[in-house]
Amino acid sequence: MATKHKDIIFAPVGIDPTKNGKATGAASGKQSPLEKSVDLPAPTAANHKEAGLSKAQLHTMYEQIYLQRRFEERAMQMYQKGKFGGFLHLYIGQEAVSTGTVHALNDDDDIITAYRDHGWGLVRGVTPNEGMAELFGKATGCSKGKGGSMHFASVENHFWGGYGIVGGHIPIGGGIAFANKYQQNGRVTTCFFGDGAVDQGALHETLNICQLWKLPCIFVVENNGYSMGTAARRHTVNEIHERAKGYGMKSAIINGMDLFSVYKEMKAIADDVRKTSEPWFVEIRTYRYRGHSMSDPQKYRTKEELAEYQKIDPLEKLRGYLLENKLMTEKAVKDLEAKIDQQVLDAIDFAEESPFPENEALFEDMYAGEPYFHDKGNFES
Numbered sequence: 058m059a060t061k062h063k064d065i066i067f068a069p070v071g072i073d074p075t076k077n078g079k080a081t082g083a084a085s086g087k088q089s090p091l092e093k094s095v096d097l098p099a100p101t102a103a104n105h106k107e108a109g110l111s112k113a114q115l116h117t118m119y120e121q122i123y124l125q126r127r128f129e130e131r132a133m134q135m136y137q138k139g140k141f142g143g144f145l146h147l148y149i150g151q152e153a154v155s156t157g158t159v160h161a162l163n164d165d166d167d168i169i170t171a172y173r174d175h176g177w178g179l180v181r182g183v184t185p186n187e188g189m190a191e192l193f194g195k196a197t198g199c200s201k202g203k204g205g206s207m208h209f210a211s212v213e214n215h216f217w218g219g220y221g222i223v224g225g226h227i228p229i230g231g232g233i234a235f236a237n238k239y240q241q242n243g244r245v246t247t248c249f250f251g252d253g254a255v256d257q258g259a260l261h262e263t264l265n266i267c268q269l270w271k272l273p274c275i276f277v278v279e280n281n282g283y284s285m286g287t288a289a290r291r292h293t294v295n296e297i298h299e300r301a302k303g304y305g306m307k308s309a310i311i312n313g314m315d316l317f318s319v320y321k322e323m324k325a326i327a328d329d330v331r332k333t334s335e336p337w338f339v340e341i342r343t344y345r346y347r348g349h350s351m352s353d354p355q356k357y358r359t360k361e362e363l364a365e366y367q368k369i370d371p372l373e374k375l376r377g378y379l380l381e382n383k384l385m386t387e388k389a390v391k392d393l394e395a396k397i398d399q400q401v402l403d404a405i406d407f408a409e410e411s412p413f414p415e416n417e418a419l420f421e422d423m424y425a426g427e428p429y430f431h432d433k434g435n436f437e438s
Contacts, residue, residue, distance in 0.1 A: 094282030094289065094362065095342045097369075100315040101322060105378075108317035109324070112384055114160060116393075118316060119379060121159075122152045122372050123394055125176040127401045128185055132175065132192055132206075135405060136351055141193050144221075145206050148176035150314075150346040153371035154279055155180045157319030158247065162327055167215045167237065169230045170249040172207035173279075173345075174219025177249070182214030185404035195411035201422070202414045215244075224250060224257030227276070231263040234274035238334060245330045246274040253284025255297055267336045268304045274336045275326055279313065281345045286357040301338035313343030314369045346370075 102108035105115055129147045136145045148155070155176045162168070170177050178188055183199045191198030192206055200208050200218075210218035217233065220226035230248025237244040254260065255278055267274055278297050280289055289297065301308035309326060312318045319341065326337050344366040348355045379385040385393075 094358065095280060095344055095366075097312045097314060097342050098310050100312050100318045102315075102317035102320075104382075105317060105384075108321040110160075110317065110320060115375070115379060115384055118156050118160060119375050119385075119390075120393060120397065121156050121180045122316075122375060124185065124397050124401070125152045125155065125179050126372050127397055128179060128188060128404070129175055131401050131405060132189070133347070133351065135189075135192070140409070141205075143205050143207075144172070145192075145351045146173040146349065147345070147347040147351075148173050150366070150370065151279060151281060151343045152176050153316040153319050153375075154249075154313045154341050154343055157316050158277075158323045161320050161324035162245065162247065165215055165242075166244050166327070167217060167233050167246040168249070169217040169226050169233065169246070170219055171223070171226065171251055171254065172219050172221045173251070174207065174209045177219070178209035178211060178216060181216040182211040183209055183216070185400055186407040189401075189404040189408040190411050193408040193411070194413060195408055196414040196418065197407070197411040201418065203418065203422075224254035224259045226250070227254065227257070227259045227263045230274060230276070231267050231272060234267065234272040234336070235270070238270075238272055243331060244273070245327050246272075247277060247327075248274060249277045249279055251284065252278055252280040252282075252289045252293070252297060253287075254278075255293065255300060260300075264300075264304045264306060264336070264338065268306050271334050272336055273330045273334045275323075275330060275339060276336065277339045277341055280340055280342045283345075283349065283357065285349045286353065286355075288357070296340070298338065298340035304338075306336055306338050308338045309340070311339060311341045313341040314366070314371055314374075316371055316375055 105111075110118075126149060129149050132145065133147060135141065151173070159168070159180045168177065168181060175188060178199060179185065187197065187199040188209060191200055191202060191204060191209060194202045194205060196202045198204070200210050204210065204218075207219050207221040210216060217229070220229075227248060227250060230246055234246040237246060260276075264276065267276075280297055282289055284292055296310075298308045298310045307329070309322060311322045323339075326339065329335075330337060346363065346367065376390060379390065380387060
């Protein structure tokens with residue numbers, strides 16, 4: 058398909074490619090003089106073999122991380138061009154969390170998340186065409202063009218969507234876990250939310266009942282350092298993962314900038330939940346390189362802090378690891394990236410050429426059974 062978007066140049070995000078993915082500064086363990094918004098725990102796997110990953114899995118993971126990054130960079134540019142409106146919350150920098158977790162889970166395990174959901178959708182079965190069309194509000198989108206940026210979903214792939222209300226989906230995650238336990242299907246539910254949602258009352262109510270009823274759910278805080286523009290250390294009096302102590306719940310803290318650690322730890326936790334049917338509360342510490350949303354001027358953090366975390370960009374780390382360990386050739390990496398670049402460009406064309414939903418689609422998917430308005434041609438009936 059011919060493309061009309063080759064004029065766009067990507068700004069580099071990540072470590073110096075001449076270092077072959079070797080981290081420096083904070084990534085190498087040296088203490089930074091900066092007061093960092095997120096203190097990352099030490100990685101728990103030194104290489105992919107320690108994490109239990111195969112070469113084929115690494116190739117797939119790189120493809121998925123690269124897809125998430127390029128999709129969102131193009132989405133940002135289309136937003137700036139006025140191709141679609143509303144809010145746009147980018148996941149750039151956090152892709153190791155979504156990718157590592159999805160590979161650690163079974164295909165029929167359930168995932169539900171908040172409004173920073175593009176990466177989750179793409180790694181859980183939403184195609185670039187469906188994702189871009191959803192952003193454009195087109196009928197071919199993953200939510201039929203009626204959800205937009207904050208409401209990606211793929212029910213057939215057990216991805217129950219992004220939700221726009223902070224903390225509002227946490228009880229739904231608990232409800233999915235209850236249904237799975239009731240049906241005795243062996244599925245694990247994972248419910249993801251940001252550090253800003255931990256102060257919502259719904260979290261307390263859900264954790265309490267899930268621990269009381271021993272529901273198979275993993276509640277995961279993606280602590281990216283900021284709740285909109287407020288640093289986590291300014292709104293939470295203790296370590297976030299310590300909230301689990303109030304419910305006698307199992308807990309963990311994971312380095313979300315390290316793909317191997319995310320996969321290894323989340324797989325072990327999912328296996329434990331599947332075995333015991335007991336919930337976990339997990340804090341995955343990560344970092345977002347863009348603002349809270351597109352309207353965020355990011356005046357609450359310094360350029361020096363951002364640069365420090367860019368040294369451990371999960372995309373560049375994995376790329377460097379693959380090349381340094383001769384798990385992929387430079388040509389293979391470039392060919393893969395070129396294929397995905399074109400795939401995302403084609404998704405833009407697909408979204409622009411797709412139709413908007415018909416007027417009567419407004420009343421569909423609201424109720425179980427027949428549409429509320431049986432006469433689709435007469436909205437006043």
